[in-house]
Amino acid sequence: MVNSDSRTDSGPGFRTLSGIPVDGVYGDGPLPGEFPYTRGVHAEMYRSRLWTMRMFAGFGTAGDTNARFHDLLRAGGTGVSTAFDMPTLMGRDSDHSWALGEVGRAGVAVDTVEDMVDLFAGIDLGSISTSMTINGPAPILLAMYVAMAEEGGVERSLLSGTLQNDILKEYQAQKEYVFPPRPSVRLVTDVIRFTTAEMPRWNPVSISGYHIREAGSTAAHELAFTLANGFAYVEAAMAAGLDVDDFAPRLSFFFNSHNDFFEEVGKFRAARRIWANWMRDRYGATDERSLKLRFHTQTAGVSLTAQQPEVNIARVALQALAGVMGGTQSLHTDSHDEALALPSEGAARIALRTQQVIAHETGVANVADPLGGSHYVEWMTDEMERRATDVFTHLDDLGGGSILEGVYAGIESGWFAGEIADAAYRYEREINAGDRIVVGVNAFTEGNDAERARLLRIGQETEDLQLKRLATVKQARDDRAVADSLRRVVADAGNPTTNLMPALMEAVTVRTTVGEIVEALEGVFGTYVEQAVI
Amino acid sequence: MADETPVRVVLAKLGLDGHDRGLKVVARMLRDGGMEVVYLGLRQTTASIIDAVEQEDADVVGISMLNAGHLTLGPLMVDALADAGLDVPVVIGGIVPDEDRPILAAAGVAGVLGPGSPAADVVACVQAAVAGRGH
Numbered sequence: 001m002v003n004s005d006s007r008t009d010s011g012p013g014f015r016t017l018s019g020i021p022v023d024g025v026y027g028d029g030p031l032p033g034e035f036p037y038t039r040g041v042h043a044e045m046y047r048s049r050l051w052t053m054r055m056f057a058g059f060g061t062a063g064d065t066n067a068r069f070h071d072l073l074r075a076g077g078t079g080v081s082t083a084f085d086m087p088t089l090m091g092r093d094s095d096h097s098w099a100l101g102e103v104g105r106a107g108v109a110v111d112t113v114e115d116m117v118d119l120f121a122g123i124d125l126g127s128i129s130t131s132m133t134i135n136g137p138a139p140i141l142l143a144m145y146v147a148m149a150e151e152g153g154v155e156r157s158l159l160s161g162t163l164q165n166d167i168l169k170e171y172q173a174q175k176e177y178v179f180p181p182r183p184s185v186r187l188v189t190d191v192i193r194f195t196t197a198e199m200p201r202w203n204p205v206s207i208s209g210y211h212i213r214e215a216g217s218t219a220a221h222e223l224a225f226t227l228a229n230g231f232a233y234v235e236a237a238m239a240a241g242l243d244v245d246d247f248a249p250r251l252s253f254f255f256n257s258h259n260d261f262f263e264e265v266g267k268f269r270a271a272r273r274i275w276a277n278w279m280r281d282r283y284g285a286t287d288e289r290s291l292k293l294r295f296h297t298q299t300a301g302v303s304l305t306a307q308q309p310e311v312n313i314a315r316v317a318l319q320a321l322a323g324v325m326g327g328t329q330s331l332h333t334d335s336h337d338e339a340l341a342l343p344s345e346g347a348a349r350i351a352l353r354t355q356q357v358i359a360h361e362t363g364v365a366n367v368a369d370p371l372g373g374s375h376y377v378e379w380m381t382d383e384m385e386r387r388a389t390d391v392f393t394h395l396d397d398l399g400g401g402s403i404l405e406g407v408y409a410g411i412e413s414g415w416f417a418g419e420i421a422d423a424a425y426r427y428e429r430e431i432n433a434g435d436r437i438v439v440g441v442n443a444f445t446e447g448n449d450a451e452r453a454r455l456l457r458i459g460q461e462t463e464d465l466q467l468k469r470l471a472t473v474k475q476a477r478d479d480r481a482v483a484d485s486l487r488r489v490v491a492d493a494g495n496p497t498t499n500l501m502p503a504l505m506e507a508v509t510v511r512t513t514v515g516e517i518v519e520a521l522e523g524v525f526g527t528y529v530e531q532a533v534i
Numbered sequence: 535m536a537d538e539t540p541v542r543v544v545l546a547k548l549g550l551d552g553h554d555r556g557l558k559v560v561a562r563m564l565r566d567g568g569m570e571v572v573y574l575g576l577r578q579t580t581a582s583i584i585d586a587v588e589q590e591d592a593d594v595v596g597i598s599m600l601n602a603g604h605l606t607l608g609p610l611m612v613d614a615l616a617d618a619g620l621d622v623p624v625v626i627g628g629i630v631p632d633e634d635r636p637i638l639a640a641a642g643v644a645g646v647l648g649p650g651s652p653a654a655d656v657v658a659c660v661q662a663a664v665a666g667r668g669h
Binding site: 215 | 549550552553555559561562563565571573574576577600601602603605606607610629648652654
């Protein structure tokens, strides 16, 4: 079984299917691996190492999700990525009144370190990299991950993975925020300071356009808003006293790959070029690694249709191919049943197999940036950069010379959310009017009534099990230690120059819950409520 | 339902789910369809929705969820309105598997709109829900 992202499987060297030898790259400089990295961050690209096939999974109890992780790793996945349930994303325990009907439904429920222990049972955390999609309560979940690993004998310095921890896009698009923007950005910088000092293999932020695009933005706005958020975090971390080259090499990105193939490829190439130029010229980074934009890609969930769901397999394959042509470092392929329910095991396997076909059968991984030099692709790359630059200029003006302040202003005025909602509505109207064809939706609808495949269902028993588990953990813990830990969390939160991570480590270690910590922090930071606009 | 008074719709995200793209699109579709839309936005409870229905004298409630919580939250909303003595139908939008539709219908949910529903279907579904009041 080929079970790795190394290229030992390339067999007869880098040749076409019919035996023609091919070079690693074609064209003149700047080549892949050379500033400004438009053509890729590595000279060899996928010749030396394929992208990480990192499948996102999470449902039910920690034990249920752990079983799916093991299935995906056995099937040749090379990393895991955790989807948390809605209460966890919002920093609420499974026994909170808001959690009713939501425990384990759209992700895995995690209340205490004990759930984290079950979630990663049997996975070698020193060698498998993991990713956690969590934002509002991200520092708490990171603390739980570290505590779990160290209790299991793996030191934090050996842990490799990614915490999404990108709160700005929550206010703009995904809407899973807890605290107001400014204290939340302080938490982001606390995590950056903590991992920079203690977890050299960890990516403390995954600056994410994915959710911006899913919420309805255009490709150019996905690119622009995401990079602006990235600049905002750089400014915040530098303001907190960090040297740009100390943390910037570990910043990572996460983009969507939608249906318009060349638009997506242009977007990925432009992202690298813009980041490299801005990091060097505006923020004074000199370490080459600070200039290289590394990113994860996920295919566009929103493009999947409930009608004729098998057609989604083709959409996902083409979107995944765009991610690879764009030079992604890791990739999640959506399951074709996602417009109907959570991914079933069989559908998740087909999605992973799709990546394996691209990697091992198509030959596209043999040459770095194979589309570089195409008139259309180069024009699209330039056009994406031009459109993004207009947004940066707007935000810079709004923020009086600070992108961070411009992003805060754009959030507070609803500018980001409004731009996204306008684009989403335009898209729906085009489909409604028949100006844009979606196969199986407004054209080619024969077969829409075919029988549906088996869907994954999460029943009430998950909630019951999780409530029992939480009660057991609460009963066994030292209540005084929990109360002491929460007092320290509150005290440290009140001092903006203190890094909150040590207090959080102490709290989770004594089995203080996610919800208890979040509520304590809300007492200091407040709770964010957005202005509802349509 | 008479032509002269526009239908008043309260739209809300019930529960924790933050995916509001679909609900915002539906809000604009209904508005373009001649209805009056009261958009409550995120993280609403049955109590906050009932308050809005009473204050705004709404004809119908639309709730959206993409978090697989519809079988719990849908009936909860229907029952809460009934307990409050309000004859106001509930339409659910979001990812609802086909086999859940009869369960929701039996629980009193007046309509279900899946992803990608065309504007005409959205408006018709809400109109039908309002026309079916008291049945």
